[in-house]
Amino acid sequence: MGNCFSIQLSCDSVIGRCWDCAAGQAMYICQLEDNFQALEDAREKLKALKSDVERVIRDAGPQMKMLEQVRDWLSKVQTTLNEVDRLIGDGPQEIEKLCLGGCCSKNCYSSYMFGKRVAKKKKVVIALTNKGNDIKGVVSAEPLYIKRLEDDLKSLQTEREELVGLKLDVMHRVREEEGLQKKPLQQVQVWLSMVEASIVDADALLRDGPEEIKKLKSNGCSNSDFGEKVAKRLENVVEQKRKGDFKDVAARDLVESVLERPTEPTVGLGTMLDKVWSCLMQEQVGILGLYGMGGVGKTTLLTKINNRFLNIPNDFDFVVWVVVSKDLRLVKVQEEIGRRIGISIREWKSKSIDDRATEIFKTLRKKKFVLLLDDVWDRVSLRTAGVPLPTKQNGSKIVLTTRSEVVCSQMDTHRRIKVEPLAWEKAWKLFKEKVGEETLSMDPIIPDLAKDVARECGGLPLALITIGRAMACNKTPEEWRWALNDLRRSTSDLRGLTDEVFPLLKYSYDKLPNNRVRSCFLYCALFPEDFRIFKNDLIDYWICEEFWDDEENEDVARDRGYHIIGTLVYACLLEEEEGNYVKMHDVLRDMALWIACKRERSKHNFLVRSGAQLTEAPKVGNWEGATRISLMENSIQNLLEVPTCPELLTLFLCRNPHLHQITSNFFQFMDALTVLDLSNSSVKELPPGISKLASLAYLNLSRTCIQQLPVDMKMLRKLKYLNLEHNDFLDMIPRQVISNLAALQVLRMVNCSFFYEATEGNILSDSDTLVAELQCLKHLNELSIAIKSASALQSYVSTHGLLSCTQALSLECFSCSKSFDFSWIANMKLLETLHISVIKHLEEMNIDCNWRLVRERFCGSLREVSVEYCPRLKNLSCR
Template sequence: MENIWSCISPLINCLTPCAGDWIAEQVNHVIKFEENLDRLKSDLVELKRIRNDLEPQVAVAEEQSMMQRLDKVKGWLSDFQTMETELTEVIENGIKEIEKNFCCGCPKNCCSRYELGNKVAKKLKDVANLKSKGVFEEVAQRLPSPPATVRPSEGIIMGMKNNLCEIWGHLEKEDVGIIGLYGLGGVGKTTLLTEVNNKFVNTTHDFDVVIWVTVSSNLDLDQVQDDIGKKIGLYDEIWKNKRPEGKKEDICGVLSKKKFVLLLDDMWERLDLLEVGIPLQNKQNSKIVFTTRSKRVCGQMDAHKTIEVECLPWGEAWDLFQKKVGETTLKSDPNIPELAKLVAKECDGLPLALGTVGRAMAYKQTPQAWKHAIKVLKNYAVRFPGMEKKVFRPLHLSYDSLPSDTVRSCFLYCSLYPEDSSIPVADLINKWIGEGFLNEWNDNEDGAENQGYDIIDTLLQACLLEKVSSDFVKMHDVIREMALWIGREYEKQTDKFLVRVGGRETEAPEISKWKEVKRMSLMVNKIERLIGTPTCPQLTTLFLNENSLKMISSGFFQSMHALKVLDLSRNTFLGDLPSEIGELTSLQYLNISRINISRLPVQLQNLVNLKILDMESTFCGQTSILQVISGLSSLQVLKISGVNINNEALVEKLDALKFLYFLNMTMTNASVFQRFKKCHKLQSCTRYLCLDSFSRCITFNISSLQYMKCLNSLHVRFWDDCEDWEIDWNVEGKEIETSNNPLNSHIRNRPCFHSLHSVSIERCQRLKNVKWLIFVPNLKYIVIEFCYKMEEVISRDEWMEAAEKGKISKPFAKLETLKFHFLPQLRSIYHSPLPFHCLKLLAVNECPALKKLPLNFDSAKEHRTVITGSRDWFDKLEWQDEATRNAFLPGSQINR
């Protein structure tokens, strides 16, 4: 090869410099072919090393850090792959060329050697260029966050699909920016919010980002801002250390330019969204959905829509329970499915409990195990596997979050009532007053009562009580068991409970078990005798109502000096009260209603601290009542309806009770009623009034009742002679100007019964109408029965007359229940259709002349009214139109 170069070198020197250099370079490709080929091999190995170092870095970044390789890295690796293929081919061809036979030191085919030499030289330059580009400070960049990230979920429960559709529908509305989901702990609010989040992953939408933040009970504004910052790309070490004000500005700066959804889970108190940095000016661009256990928080967050997440109905609860237990177990024994239903019902539709109990019962394949589970859940649910840790302790947070010890004590008190029972609100509050829970504003007025209603509202909003009606509440079974667990164990040092209710107890607990108990409930049992003298120095509450008591031994109450609340009501076989009951000088609440004692022990007058006495329908004689009442100087609440008052002296005794602010009573004598009307104090504190069997009363001026500002319920019965109830327009003698009258005339102010919400009229044989109901704007319940001459409730003429006297609105705006029984001549309720916004029940029985109801299609909007009656009566009804009939037909319960 050197000989060749020595031969041609002089010739090259004779050429021009440029041409010579080019020829020299080309000759050099041939002469240094083997050397260049070895260099190319080495360069390929080095490139592979760079590639081998680069690919793991890229893989780690992509898999662990949610990053994406840079385009230049992607391009380099692609170029390397192409280069590797080309170099491998050139090197293989070069090796083959070298292996060819040489003649006289020269290759057999110089042209072939020349071409390969050129390729090798070119590839050396390409490799050098690729190596220079293979140095990267960063190999990947963070991926732009997707609008929403999938969150793990077991899947939506069938019963929540309607909730999900409702939420999604509101999110699509321009006028809805904030949506609050509230409900009992463990009911599935987080599951539902998770499904909302995941729907954004799987559904086409125009939101730029969906942000999830778990708030929890210990609200941390800084942590909320950090979670949002991570989602919208603000979070780093520098931003993490910023002050909240700075983070607020940054968050607002980013989100004000985006369409976003903010999902806030598990809120316990108001979160100031503006302080976080959330812009709220545009409801279309900013959507906030949050979950909470408290409806109160929905109000504090200014939610445009609130949705209650309720427990599952039985069918869906049973489906969920079966899923958790498993088909194998349910089919392992023919008796297990029915037993499993009993177990599932103890969970009362609460998904958290259904899941916990269902998983615990998986592979329990003997009927005996299921029977044992039923017994444990009914009697002491905390001992069931998983209940304390997975159900009661999470629910306990709701108890802890209540605003005061007073509210917590009132909540625990509700667990003294039986499972699934409707608890009378008024009676519950009276017992709280008797316990001394409600005495912050005890100024001998109704301040404590108002405080009680406020606490009821607090517990309702915290989803720890459920509303049955305006007068009754109930406690969810699982919440009740949690409350009993708190009362029995969690706070056993201060507030120990003993509760055996709603069962078949025929005897009171052994005397030895009374010693450390503070509150005992034995209501709704079959206990017949109370004997012995239990020692119970701490006992403040004793419920013995709704038993079969026939006898209470004389020494039974002897050692109950701390007793404040005693309920003996509805023991219909109890003929006498022991005189020792008068020694319970700490007693503040006593309920002896609906028992058949013939007389009150005179010793009851010694109960000088008694605030509430309920003796409704206890026919013990007015003489003994007179003897007792005189000593009860602290009495605030007295219920003696059902005890016929026909003694004016008793009215005077009642009027002398200095602190009385709540009175329920029955009067059977018109002269006594006249005496009552002169007692302004009694009129002002009467809540329920029954006027019974007024004889020789042809007309009655209903206007005389308007001074009873607190009258809630009026019951009139057995007025055989009364033909009309009159309204006296001049009863107040007060004139008012009517500014909209062109003559600026004066009209007499009409009587109006604002507090009255319940009216019952029974056996008023000659009464033809009840036109005065026009002036009862807040009526909720009307019952009229056995009034054989009743023709109309309110006629057109009566309404027009009233309208001329003063401006009135259409009646029955708040009516919930309307019942007519045995009114053979009733033909009209009202002359035109009414909205009936609140009507739930319209019951008609034996009213054959009533052919038309005051209903039209609008009366059925946004609610469902149940109409009950006979098939024959219903089929003959004359409807406003077919649309009205179709609107009310689904809710009707027609008797064959």
């Protein structure tokens, strides 16, 4: 055939080969989706297995190192997972090319190649998974930490030697500084102490190290914590080397961070101390004020705080104690601070306050300090003194003690805590300790008497301690009874009170702004122990006594009274109760009487027997020279002697329920009497001589048995205050008595005259005349009145001046039309109480005005409205 050749194939063979090729490609395409899903599942299993193997290695920690096969497997797994991730990333795009139920493709070649790669990679993943399951539990043959332990011990030896050298260098520097009269810094001392301990620990580890390694190499057993201890000690030694690079190792002066202050065991301060400490340690509290009356334990509490810094670990560089005292001198404060923080005071003599402040500030701004200011009476300018203000950033603290809450405010305290007297149980415990069990057990009666004496101290620690010590030698009931009676007198001479307690408390009195406020404070001592004094009553007394300018109008004068009460409360000389009342602590009251009756007798000269359970008045000889006398709250029955009191200004005879008789010329020699209070007594008539009290400005006859006012009362031209309320038996007030009291500012007449006589010239039976006389009082600014006729009411409501000053109004016992218009109530801006009773025929009450506006602008003070015995009343409407 020449160059020709022939290939002979059977038809079946050709067809078979073509089919095998086509079928193989089709298989990769048709199984692509299944293989792809299987690959994803296999990948997740392989990843989980890889994590398990790595966890086993990680848990083995320094004790194991990986076998080569494990390392190789992990490497292959990571490579394979990266390739699988790329395939899976391309998967969605390739699967979208499939059609005809996944058995064909829009690009057969591309789908074939991708399916083939997926299938092969799936096999690789499965193979790696199977192998990984085999080696999962395999671990290294040699513990890694043997080698690491050997390295750490060598490093520890080197670092230990370097630390010892550094320690010797620091100690040498310290000795040099001490030769210059300097003291090692606290941080240096702590560092040296910690280094010494660290070297001891390191030596022990270095000594035991070879034996531990020998155990590991022989049987693989050792103290499991040993390697960790070596590693931690090595780290600690390196850190101590770093911290030992001190710039300064000693301070110029020998300054201790805290100086312990002497103190005695205390009773009852533990809870308060914990409260103060907890507050002080709060991050947001930088300046803390402790205030309270003298002798209550503020300085003792501050001393406990100072000493607590010695016993509790803290990071304060300085705790500085400064006694400020009432004669504040900034130079003295600066010297105390400078001395405590190591500044040479001798070099300060020629420096100004500003220069000293600069030095203090330069030192303290780099430090975390506590400044304890004791006995602060006025604002201390911290900026002028050079003291940085505490902040959250610097963490410093300032604590001050004062008797005035105002000072706390002036010092910008973040928190203020009032230090209260001790509760009875703790007060009694303290008193018992000072008296002693031996004295208390001398007689069965003494303990009960001792409790009464202790109660007279009112929980004041200073008084409890002082009187307890004074009574420790009194071993008979008679001595204790005498002491108790003496304490209950206004001018007690009990040892310890007049020479220790009262002089200390008097500082608060002396520090009051002026003599006017001091007089107001002493005035409160006229009331009995624990008496709740109504603020308005107190201010009425003061206004009538003309404690301040008489030219002020009523509102200004009353506001000034409230201001003075606030001043006394903030100075902890009065205690506020329920908003409208104040009370004076028993010991402060005794101190006030000591001042008024003894210390400053020539200026004040009080005679006070209030609440003393008297049945007879003191002898008139004791009244001579007195300026203020209080016999209130006793059981005195009569006043038959005539005292000579030309300087007497105030006379309290109130709350003597059995007092029924006062001799006719009792007031004959009281020309200066300004305040007379007979309320809550059984006096039936006023002596004729009362009309000669030309200076009388205050007269309180409420809740008495007075039956009529004498005509001569109209001669009291200076009377400003007259109270006739709740006088059930008053049946006669003659005409022109009220109208002639031209200076009258306060008149109270509600609930009086239930049994009045309807006689001519009696304004109690003639409301029209009463209203007419009230209209003559041009200075009236406070009125309480009962109106008993429709015509009188009409006259009353047409007088704007009367409406605007009425505080209490009672409409009672008269007839009117069925419908009654109350719109005039809109003008009663001071009205507090409205009482309507026994109004015949009244069926409807109308208030035809903007009631909301009335309530907001005029009736803001209205507290009580009562309507009774008006049987026909059907409607009360406001339009």
